[in-house]
Amino acid sequence: MAIALCPGSFDPPTNGHIDVVERASRHFDRVIVSVVANPAKKSLFDVQERVVLLKELLGHLPNVEVTSHSGLLVELARERGADVIVKGLRALSDVEYELQMAQMNTNLFEEVDTMFIITNPKWSFISSSLVKEVAALGGDVSRFVPKAVNEALVGRGKVG
Ligand code: PNS
DSSP states (O other), rough: OOOOEEEOSSOOOOOOHHHHHHHHHHSHHHHHHHHEEHHHHHHSSHHHHHHHHHHHTTTOTTTTEEEESOOOOHHHHHHHOOEEEEEEEEHHHHHHHHHHHHHHHHHHHHHOOOEEOOOOOGTTOOOOOHHHHHHTTTTOOEEEEEEHHHHHHHHHHHOO
């Protein structure tokens, strides 16, 4: 049984994230989506809010589980027996950072490999940071995020 781990900040989840997880769920027996807490990064949604949103957004996929983790990603991969870390690649500019993380993770835990799913070009310009910036300034982000996320952003009002 092939198990994939899809980690991320998901602050908040975007249409691009959902697309990558949906496609991963077609290729792997089991997909573990994990909200990874980064204490150094100021977040808009707390970890539990992001988990609740992702559970709602991915509830239609029976082989997908949503969890959270703090600490090293490879420790979660080891604990959960994940074979592969799956990440989305939007553009060439993502490659340098993703390559570095993938190589570090395999150095820390050689049994885990990283595979990339190329983001649908429809969503390639979307990032959680840009979505937050546009929403905080009162822009309409409803085309870029699922409805539940848009409602959560609107609920926050114009906050940074
Ligand atoms: O959605 P993001 O911000 O691109 O996700 C980055 C994430 C959460 C996958 C990365 O920061 C991570 O793995 N953090 C956990 C801590 C860790 O293992 N750091 C070493 C990575 S090489």
